[in-house]
Amino acid sequence: MILLLKNISLPLADFVLQVDVELAGQVTAIFGPSGAGKTSLLDLIAGLRRPQSALIQLEQRVLTDTALGLALPPRQRQIGYVPQDLALFPHLPVRKNLLYGCKPSAPRDGLFSYEHVAAVLEIGPLAGRGVTELSGGEKQRVALARALLTSPKLLLLDEPLAGLDAALKAKILPYLARVRDEFQVPMLYVSHDRQEIQALCDEVVELERGQILARTYEKA
Amino acid sequence: MSQEWQIVWFTAWVSALSTLLILPAGLAAAWLLARHDWPGKSLVETLVMLPLVMPPVATGLILLKVLGRRGLLGGFMHDRIHLDMAFTWRAVLAAQAVMSFPLLVMFVRAAFAEVNPRFEQIARTLGAGEWRVFFSITVPLAWRGIIGGTILAFARALGEFGATIMVAGNIPGQTATLSLSIYESVQLGQDATAFRLLSIAVVLAFAAVWVGGWFLRQRSWRSLP
Numbered sequence: 001m002i003l004l005l006k007n008i009s010l011p012l013a014d015f016v017l018q019v020d021v022e023l024a025g026q027v028t029a030i031f032g033p034s035g036a037g038k039t040s041l042l043d044l045i046a047g048l049r050r051p052q053s054a055l056i057q058l059e060q061r062v063l064t065d066t067a068l069g070l071a072l073p074p075r076q077r078q079i080g081y082v083p084q085d086l087a088l089f090p091h092l093p094v095r096k097n098l099l100y101g102c103k104p105s106a107p108r109d110g111l112f113s114y115e116h117v118a119a120v121l122e123i124g125p126l127a128g129r130g131v132t133e134l135s136g137g138e139k140q141r142v143a144l145a146r147a148l149l150t151s152p153k154l155l156l157l158d159e160p161l162a163g164l165d166a167a168l169k170a171k172i173l174p175y176l177a178r179v180r181d182e183f184q185v186p187m188l189y190v191s192h193d194r195q196e197i198q199a200l201c202d203e204v205v206e207l208e209r210g211q212i213l214a215r216t217y218e219k220a
Numbered sequence: 221m222s223q224e225w226q227i228v229w230f231t232a233w234v235s236a237l238s239t240l241l242i243l244p245a246g247l248a249a250a251w252l253l254a255r256h257d258w259p260g261k262s263l264v265e266t267l268v269m270l271p272l273v274m275p276p277v278a279t280g281l282i283l284l285k286v287l288g289r290r291g292l293l294g295g296f297m298h299d300r301i302h303l304d305m306a307f308t309w310r311a312v313l314a315a316q317a318v319m320s321f322p323l324l325v326m327f328v329r330a331a332f333a334e335v336n337p338r339f340e341q342i343a344r345t346l347g348a349g350e351w352r353v354f355f356s357i358t359v360p361l362a363w364r365g366i367i368g369g370t371i372l373a374f375a376r377a378l379g380e381f382g383a384t385i386m387v388a389g390n391i392p393g394q395t396a397t398l399s400l401s402i403y404e405s406v407q408l409g410q411d412a413t414a415f416r417l418l419s420i421a422v423v424l425a426f427a428a429v430w431v432g433g434w435f436l437r438q439r440s441w442r443s444l445p
Binding site for chain 2: 043046047048073074075077079080081083085087089090091100101103146147150
């Protein structure tokens with residue numbers, strides 16, 4: 001993946017998020033304390049917030065270029081987003097949540113087919129259930145699968161393991177590794193847990209008060 | 221059917237029709253006010269809410285000036301399609317629609333505001349356009365508030381008096397609604413008729429407020445599951 005985040009500027013409550021970086025890792029961690037601007041950065045990449053200035057480019061595709069007045073709407077960005085609160089649609093059963101972003105023309109036996117994604121994340125038996133009936137770990141897997149079923153070019157994961165106890169984290173982490181290895185979709189992984197980052201990521205960008213403090217490379 | 225039941229039937233169907241007619245515009249206005257900011261928004265908000273606080277008779281007078289034969293809209297309709305508005309059942313419809321519109325917008329706006337915008341944002345990242353987000357996410361998550369607000373707007377239309385009498389008059393068999401007929405019965409000293417119509421009005425209003433309130437009190441999906 002080459003994700004170019006150039007000249008990013010977004011005023012937040014206490015500081016201005018200012019990022020200028022080119023990311024090339026398969027899984028890049030955005031690491032930093034709460035309130036550092038991590039979620040705002042993901043929102044910008046997903047097209048959910050308007051920056052003051054930004055050039056955001058994924059591979060050769062320009063997603064946002066404020067200088068040219070260009071901003072692709074979120075639906076055209078082909079970016080799968082798993083927010084911290086997961087935002088599973090509570091009025092739809094699991095299967096309809098999963099199929100919400102599926103294109104009718106998507107191949108039924110491809111890498112991102114419903115059957116394959118459901119098999120990798122072991123969520124097939126959950127399809128008929130209501131979202132509110134799921135356990136924490138099941139919700140995480142369903143949200144991840146829903147994002148994958150859009151055949152994304154980039155996955156944004158906002159603290160996917162936050163709020164889970166250690167035992168559940170240990171259970172979910174292998175699924176994330178499996179997604180990384182099986183689907184080969186580049187990921188931006190927001191976390192403030194060093195262990196998770198070491199287990200999954202090959203690059204770490206450390207963010208504090210909207211500024212990049214350091215950039216390091218992990219051995220996945 | 222007795223004359224009294226005719227009045228009740230007429231009031232009920234015109235109220236239902238006026239509520240249905242304002243529903244699309246009410247949903248659109250409520251959504252815009254709940255989800256968007258723009259310069260001059262407070263002016264639009266004030267205009268939408270104006271009939272709620274203005275004397276209904278004054279609103280009726282404005283409607284009469286607009287819908288009368290010499291009015292902008294009434295004159296146009298009379299000259300072009302030979303259709304009179306003022307002092308017909310269509311004027312009752314217009315008065316009820318204008319008077320219940322702010323109530324509908326107020327309740328539906330609150331219902332939309334309760335829907336966590338994160339659901340809509342994530343739906344967009346999943347490839348949904350604005351119409352699909354609205355009909356597959358926003359409306360289903362706010363449906364209780366929409367139904368409750370619609371029922372209360374219907375109840376408001378049922379009881380409409382001041383604007384209706386100005387723009388539609390009280391013509392028996394043509395524009396006489398429940399409220400107008402109660403007033404007329406009292407004026408004519410027909411206490412028994414007034415009491416019977418009053419009882420029906422109370423039952424209808426009680427049922428509408430109770431059912432509408434029940435929908436509004438139901439838990440909506442304010443929080444994420």
